[in-house]
Amino acid sequence: MEIFYFLIGILLLTAGIIDFLWTTLWVDGGAGPITDRLATFTWKSLKRMSKKVPKLLSFSGPLIMTLTINLWIVLVWMGWTFVFAGSESAISDSTDNEPISWVERIYYAGYTIITLGNGEYSPKEGGWQIASILASGTGMLLITMSVTYILSVINSVIQQRSFADSVTAMGESSKEIIKNSWNGKDFRNADLLLNTFAAQLSTLAEQKKAYPILQYYYSENSNKAIAPVLAQLDDAVTIWQMGIPEKYVPNQLLLQQVRAGIISYLNTFKGEASRSAADSPPRIDLTEIQAASMPIVSKESFEERVGALEGHRRKLLQLVQADAREWPGKKEHK
Numbered sequence: 001m002e003i004f005y006f007l008i009g010i011l012l013l014t015a016g017i018i019d020f021l022w023t024t025l026w027v028d029g030g031a032g033p034i035t036d037r038l039a040t041f042t043w044k045s046l047k048r049m050s051k052k053v054p055k056l057l058s059f060s061g062p063l064i065m066t067l068t069i070n071l072w073i074v075l076v077w078m079g080w081t082f083v084f085a086g087s088e089s090a091i092s093d094s095t096d097n098e099p100i101s102w103v104e105r106i107y108y109a110g111y112t113i114i115t116l117g118n119g120e121y122s123p124k125e126g127g128w129q130i131a132s133i134l135a136s137g138t139g140m141l142l143i144t145m146s147v148t149y150i151l152s153v154i155n156s157v158i159q160q161r162s163f164a165d166s167v168t169a170m171g172e173s174s175k176e177i178i179k180n181s182w183n184g185k186d187f188r189n190a191d192l193l194l195n196t197f198a199a200q201l202s203t204l205a206e207q208k209k210a211y212p213i214l215q216y217y218y219s220e221n222s223n224k225a226i227a228p229v230l231a232q233l234d235d236a237v238t239i240w241q242m243g244i245p246e247k248y249v250p251n252q253l254l255l256q257q258v259r260a261g262i263i264s265y266l267n268t269f270k271g272e273a274s275r276s277a278a279d280s281p282p283r284i285d286l287t288e289i290q291a292a293s294m295p296i297v298s299k300e301s302f303e304e305r306v307g308a309l310e311g312h313r314r315k316l317l318q319l320v321q322a323d324a325r326e327w328p329g330k331k332e333h334k
Contacts, residue, residue, distance in 0.1 A: 006086025016075025032308025061217030174235035203259025227323040
């Protein structure tokens with residue numbers, strides 16, 4: 001029976017440490033398998049409950065982060081508890097050298113991984129002393145790297161919301177962005193901001209790949225939400241590239257870089273583009289741009305060129321819907 005406890009302990013430790021290192025250190029690996037399932041389940045549960053209490057979603061990121069850290073601690077704690085149960089005499093009471101109870105083993109394992117242990121209980125000489133040192137090292141590593149991980153995620157959340165603020169400052173819809181960047185002759189006023197956005201998008205995409213938990217940090221203010229803001233910026237790029245005569249548009253290279261950054265971010269999203277017409281984003285209408293006396297291409301030419309982006313725009317819609325939001329400006333098209 002004792003060897004059975006030992007094997008259970010090794011299994012729990014392996015699961016916890018692999019999931020922990022996978023999530024915190026493997027940049028291209030995303031979240032660990034256990035963390036990913038926990039986060040997905042929690043998010044879906046909160047989405048269902050938020051229909052009655054909308055504010056619940058704003059707690060999703062901190063809650064998932066807290067549950068994740070606690071999950072790692074529990075797996076490592078229980079793992080070492082079962083490992084120390086692998087021998088009745090592995091840990092003894094320092095006062096009478098008698099084997100300790102299960103409750104005391106749990107206490108010893110927890111005390112060892114969270115601190116450096118105490119003098120109430122002592123491991124048997126040899127392998128169990130080494131095991132106690134490893135338990136202490138595992139705990140120190142877990143706590144130190146968890147704090148680093150939390151700080152990195154919070155910093156990434158701030159950068160995402162700062163980026164969203166910068167985009168919406170240009171306009172709260174794709175058409176507003178187009179109109180606000182017109183200087184009476186062309187759209188070159190947007191060049192500097194597009195250059196900044198291109199650099200930021202590259203960083204945001206890599207952060208999203210390294211920290212998938214970012215998608216669960218829900219902002220009640222849609223102007224600070226990355227998903228609808230990306231859709232809004234992408235539509236603006238589409239209008240510049242396909243709806244405005246080339247001699248008036250911002251720098252084409254910058255537009256390509258911004259589009260590439262959006263695609264790079266979109267590639268971190270696991271959802272698949274729907275083929276249902278009901279799940280298509282609203283059609284881009286240039287009437288408002290034309291009414292503002294800005295140059296546009298013919299309607300037929302624009303719609304033909306935008307048709308090539310159908311799959312791309314549907315995947316953007318999937319991203320927006322996964323964030324429990326609607327396509328920016330959708331209500332205007334109803």
